Amino acid sequence: MGNTLSFTSLGCSRNLVDTEVMLALLLKNGYEVSSNPDLADFHIINTCGFLEAARQEAIDTVSRTLKVMKPDAKIIVTGCMVSIQKNKLAELFPQIHYFLGSADIDQILVAVRSLEKGEIVSTAKSFLQNGEVPRLTSTPKHYAYLKIAEGCRKNCAFCIIPKIKGPLRSKSLEQIDREFHALIHQGVKEIILIAQDLGDFGKDRREDQALHTLLKHLLKKEGQFWIRLLYLYPDEIDDELIDIIQSDRRVLPYLDMPIQHINDRLLKLMFRKTSKEDILSTIQKLREKIPHIVIRTSLMVGFPSETDAEFLELIDFVEKTKLDNVGVFSYSREELSYSHQLEGHMDESIKQSRWDRLMQVQQKATRKRFKSYVGKTLTVIVDGVHPEVDHLFIGRFYGQCPEIDGCVIINGGFEHVKAGTFVEVKITDSLDYDLVGQAIKNLSEQKVAKDSTHISQKGGQRRSLQIL
Numbered sequence: 001m002g003n004t005l006s007f008t009s010l011g012c013s014r015n016l017v018d019t020e021v022m023l024a025l026l027l028k029n030g031y032e033v034s035s036n037p038d039l040a041d042f043h044i045i046n047t048c049g050f051l052e053a054a055r056q057e058a059i060d061t062v063s064r065t066l067k068v069m070k071p072d073a074k075i076i077v078t079g080c081m082v083s084i085q086k087n088k089l090a091e092l093f094p095q096i097h098y099f100l101g102s103a104d105i106d107q108i109l110v111a112v113r114s115l116e117k118g119e120i121v122s123t124a125k126s127f128l129q130n131g132e133v134p135r136l137t138s139t140p141k142h143y144a145y146l147k148i149a150e151g152c153r154k155n156c157a158f159c160i161i162p163k164i165k166g167p168l169r170s171k172s173l174e175q176i177d178r179e180f181h182a183l184i185h186q187g188v189k190e191i192i193l194i195a196q197d198l199g200d201f202g203k204d205r206r207e208d209q210a211l212h213t214l215l216k217h218l219l220k221k222e223g224q225f226w227i228r229l230l231y232l233y234p235d236e237i238d239d240e241l242i243d244i245i246q247s248d249r250r251v252l253p254y255l256d257m258p259i260q261h262i263n264d265r266l267l268k269l270m271f272r273k274t275s276k277e278d279i280l281s282t283i284q285k286l287r288e289k290i291p292h293i294v295i296r297t298s299l300m301v302g303f304p305s306e307t308d309a310e311f312l313e314l315i316d317f318v319e320k321t322k323l324d325n326v327g328v329f330s331y332s333r334e335e336l337s338y339s340h341q342l343e344g345h346m347d348e349s350i351k352q353s354r355w356d357r358l359m360q361v362q363q364k365a366t367r368k369r370f371k372s373y374v375g376k377t378l379t380v381i382v383d384g385v386h387p388e389v390d391h392l393f394i395g396r397f398y399g400q401c402p403e404i405d406g407c408v409i410i411n412g413g414f415e416h417v418k419a420g421t422f423v424e425v426k427i428t429d430s431l432d433y434d435l436v437g438q439a440i441k442n443l444s445e446q447k448v449a450k451d452s453t454h455i456s457q458k459g460g461q462r463r464s465l466q467i468l
Contacts, residue, residue, distance in 0.1 A: 001041055001072070001074075002041035003030060003031045003032060003041060004031070004032050004033070004034035004039070004040045004041045004042070005023075005026055005031050005032065005033050005034060005040055005041070005042050005043075005044065006033070006034055006037035006038075006040035006042070006043045006044070006065075007019055007022070007023055007033070007044050007045075007046070007138075008043070008044070008045045008046070008061055008065070009046045009138075010045070010046060010047050010048045010054065010057055010058055010061060010079070011046075011047070011048025011050065011054055011079070011080065012048065012050075013145045013192070013194050013230070013403070014145075014147055014150070014194055014195075014196070015046055015048055015079060015080070016138065016139075016145060017129070017135070017145050017146075017147045017194070018046060018078075018079070018102070018105050018127055018129075019044075019046045019138065020135045020136055020137055020138050021105060021106065021127070021129055021134070021135045022044060022046070022078070022105050022108040023136050023138065024134035024135045024136035025106065025108055025109060025134060026108060026109065026112065027136060028134055029109060031112070038068045038069060038070075039070060040069070040070075040073060041070070041072075041073055041074070042073065042074050042075075042076060042112055043065050043069055043073060043074070043075045043076065044076045044077075044078065044108070045058065045061055045062060045065065045075065045076070045077050045078070045079075046078045046079040046105075047061075047077060047078065047079040047080055047081035047082060048079065048080050048081065049079070049080035049081035049082075049083065049084050049085065049160075049164055050080065050159075050160065050161060050164070051332045051334065052332050052334070053332065054081075055081050055085065058077075058081045058089075059089075059092060062075065062077060062089070062092075062093050062096070063093070066093065066095055074097035074098070074112075075093075075095065075096050075097055076096070076097055076098045076099075076100065076108070076111045076112065077089060077093075077096050077098075077099055077100075078099070078100040078101075078102070078104075078105055078108070078111075079100075079101075079102050079105075080102045080164045080165070082099050082100060082101050082102065082121060083101040083102045083103070083121065083125070083164055084160075084163070084164055084336070086099050086101075086119065086121055096117075097111075097114070097117055098111035098112075098114055098117065098118050098119060098120075099118075099119035099120070099121055100119070100120055100121070101120065101121035101122055101124075102125065102126050102127060102164065102165065103122050103124035103125055103126050103127045104120045104121065104122050104124075104127065105127050106127060107120045124166070125151060125163075125164065125165050125166025125167075126150045126151055126164070126165040126166055126169070127150070128147075128149075128150045128169050128171065129147070129171075130175065135179075137183075137186075137188075139402070140383060140384065140419070140420070141186070141187055141188065141420060142187065142188060142189045142190060142381065142383075142419070142420030142421075143188060143189065143190035143191070143192065143381070143402055144183050144186075144188045144190075144191060144192070145191075145192045145194050146176065146179055146180060146183065146191050146192065146193055146194065147171075147194050147195065148170065148171050148176055148193055148194070148195050148198065148201055148214070149168060149169060149170040149171065149195035149196070149197075149198075149200070149201050149204075150165055150166075150168075150169050150195070150196075151165045151166045151167050151168045151169050151196065152165060152167075152168060152196040152197060152200075153167060153168040153197075153200055153203065153204070154196075154197060154200070154233070154271075154273075155271060155338075156260075156270055156271050156272060157269065157270045157271045157337065157338040157339040157342075158260075158270060158300070158303065158331060158332075158334070158337055158338075158339045159334075159337060160334045160336040160337050161196060163336045165196070167204065168196075168200055168203060168204045169204055170195075170201050170202050170203075170204055170205060170207075170210070173210075173213070173214055173217060176214060176218075177217065177218070180218055180221075181221075184221065184223060184225060187420070188225070189224065189225055189226065189381060189420060189421075189422070190225065190226040190227075190228060190381060190402075191225060191226070191227055191228070192227075192228040192230055192401070192402075193227060193228070193229055193230065194230045194231075195231070196231070197231060197232070197233050197236065198211055198229055198230070198231060198232050198236070199211060199232050199233055199235070199236020199237070200236070201214065202214075209240065211236075211241070212240050212241060212244060215227070215241075215244050215251060216244065219244075219247075219248045219250065219251070224422070225250055226250055226252050226381070226398070227250055227251045227252065228252050228254060228401060229251070229252070229254070229255060229256070230256045230401065231256045231257070231258055232255055232256065232257055233257065233258060233273070233274070234257055234259065234274045234278060234279050234282045235273045235274050235278065237255070237257070237282050237286070239285075242285070242286065242289050242290065245290060245293075246289065246290060252398040253290045253292055253293040253294065253398060254293070254294045254295075254296070254398055254399055254401065255286070255293065255294075255295055255296070256296045256297070256401070256404075257282075257295060257296070257297050258297060258298045259274075259279055259297045259298070259299060260272060260298065260299060260300045261299065261300060261303065261306075261310075261314060262276050262279060262313060262314050262317040263276065263306075263310040263313050263314065264276050265310070266303055266305075266306060266310055269303070269304075269305070269339075269342070270303065270339070271338070280321075283295065283321060283323075294324040294325070294398070294399030295323050295324050295325075296323070296324060296325040296326070296327070296401070296404075296405065297323055297325075297326055297327070298326070298327040298328075298329060299314065299318070299326055299327070299328050299329070299358065300328075300329050300330075300331055301314070301328065301329070301330055301331065301351055301354040301355050301358055302330050302331040302346055302350065302351030302354055302355075303331045303339070304331070304339055304342040304343065304344040304345050304346070305342065305343065305344030306331075306344075306346070306354075311354055311358075314358065315357070315358060315361055318358065318361050318362055318365065319361055319365065322365050322368075322369060323362075323365070324366070324369060324399060325366065325404075325405055326362045326366075327404070328355055328358050328359050328362065329355075330348075330351040330352065330354075330355050331351060333345060363432060366432070366433065367430070367432060370430035370431070370432075370433075370434075370435060371430050373427045373430060373435055374427050374428065374429060374430055375426075375427065376426075376427055377424055377425065377426050377427070377440065378397040378408065378424075378425050378427060378435075378437070379397060379398070379422055379423075379424060379425075379443060380395040380396060380397050380408050380410070380422065380423055380424075380425045380437075380439075381395055381396055381397075381420075381421075381422055382394075382395040382410070382417055382418060382419050382420065382421055382422075382423055383395050383396060383402070383407070383419065384419040385419075386409065392409055392410065392411055393409075393410040393414065393417050393419075393439075394407045394408065394409055394410065395407065395408045395410060395423070395425070396408060397425075397435075405433075406431075406433035406434040406435070407434050407435075408425055408427070408434070408435045408436070408437060409431075409434055409435070409436045409437075410423075410425060410437060410438070410439050411428075411436060411437070411438060412438035412439065413425075413438045413439030413440060413441075414439065416439040416440065416441050416442040417439050417442075418442070421442055421443075422442070422443045423439045423440075423441065423442050423443060424439070424440045424441050424442075424443055425437040425438065425439050425440065426438050426440055
């Protein structure tokens with residue numbers, strides 16, 4: 001048996017970090033990533049189990065892998081879907097060599113080395129990397145995710161994450177500091193802090209405002225970097241956090257703030273902790289104190305018993321609030337969720353119709369918002385060559401998170417452009433989700449640290465990532 005690997009990571013960025021841990025453990029022990037994934041000796045698929053669509057994606061990925069892999073290759077399936085539906089996967093695919101639950105990914109060596117089929121699916125809900133476990137980032141070298149907590153304490157009615165991942169567990173400040181320092185030392189320019197809810201960080205240890213303390217600690221470090229925050233619920237955004245974002249422009253004025261709905265009855269039925277008034281007040285305060293802030297959110301249509309009037313209230317909210325980026329999801333009836341037992345579940349055709357209409361409203365608002373950037377100059381981090389057009393580059397300004405938002409297409413000034421660096425780009429056009437512009441100059445470290453989110457007036461986006 002050979003020692004070459006192929007990894008497929010499905011689902012969210014938190015899952016990707018777990019995949020990177022498995023990758024590092026195997027490479028440290030002499031395994032290699034195959035130059036041709038189809039010819040790999042071991043295929044590791046890290047699954048998502050959050051929604052039915054995600055579980056179907058996992059099933060499709062396993063099926064596709066079994067069709068293309070070598071006859072003597074082994075397939076190992078890990079992650080969230082294994083934790084809740086391992087028996088279904090085993091029934092569908094008896095060829096699977098080994099199963100690892102989402103809390104057991106540090107046992108990947110056992111799975112790969114095992115001569116017999118097997119499984120390690122512990123009662124623990126999720127894996128939280130400790131300081132001794134290696135990790136090899138699979139993202140481009142200039143940005144990386146840093147998971148600061150695992151699990152969730154919110155218990156929203158529609159969500160099964162607490163049942164998959166378990167209760168909130170936060171890393172220590174010391175461990176996060178070590179990881180942050182290591183990423184900066186590797187040349188990472190953008191560090192994306194992730195958790196199911198960043199605002200709950202430390203609350204499992206009864207620490208008050210632990211996220212604020214963490215950010216202040218990280219900002220004591222000198223140098224050129226961006227810190228991006230994913231995700232923050234409206235009830236966790238207070239005046240002190242806003243002050244931290246204002247005080248140091250290395251904390252990007254970009255918030256992914258899951259809202260789900262705006263109707264008070266539905267918010268209460270969802271077990272959300274905020275009301276319509278709370279949400280509107282938070283958005284107003286953010287825009288008053290940080291006028292250039294970019295707000296992304298997720299909204300749900302078709303929650304059980306959602307009326308036409310309540311849906312129209314959501315439409316009105318999107319039209320009037322003019323959020324920068326919105327992910328729209330149709331309600332998925334998950335058997336493990338509280339909402340599964342509610343009355344008023346609606347046909348998929350109704351949910352699809354509402355999804356289509358809300359997306360049209362949001363796309364119209366996004367196009368108008370993007371046009372406002374034309375003629376302005378933005379600081380952009382260059383991600384690399386355009387994946388479809390060789391003579392163009394792509395990058396992102398602070399309002400664009402990798403993999404979920406659009407990008408800035410750079411179509412000129414290439415003498416200033418290099419992957420992983422910050423450049424000043426004058427925006428000349430806007431598309432549905434992307435901006436287009438010309439690079440003006442490459443920014444010095446001092447300039448970026450001081451002015452990384454500045455917009456000066458010059459005139460007038462849930463993924464699978466295959467590690468190959």
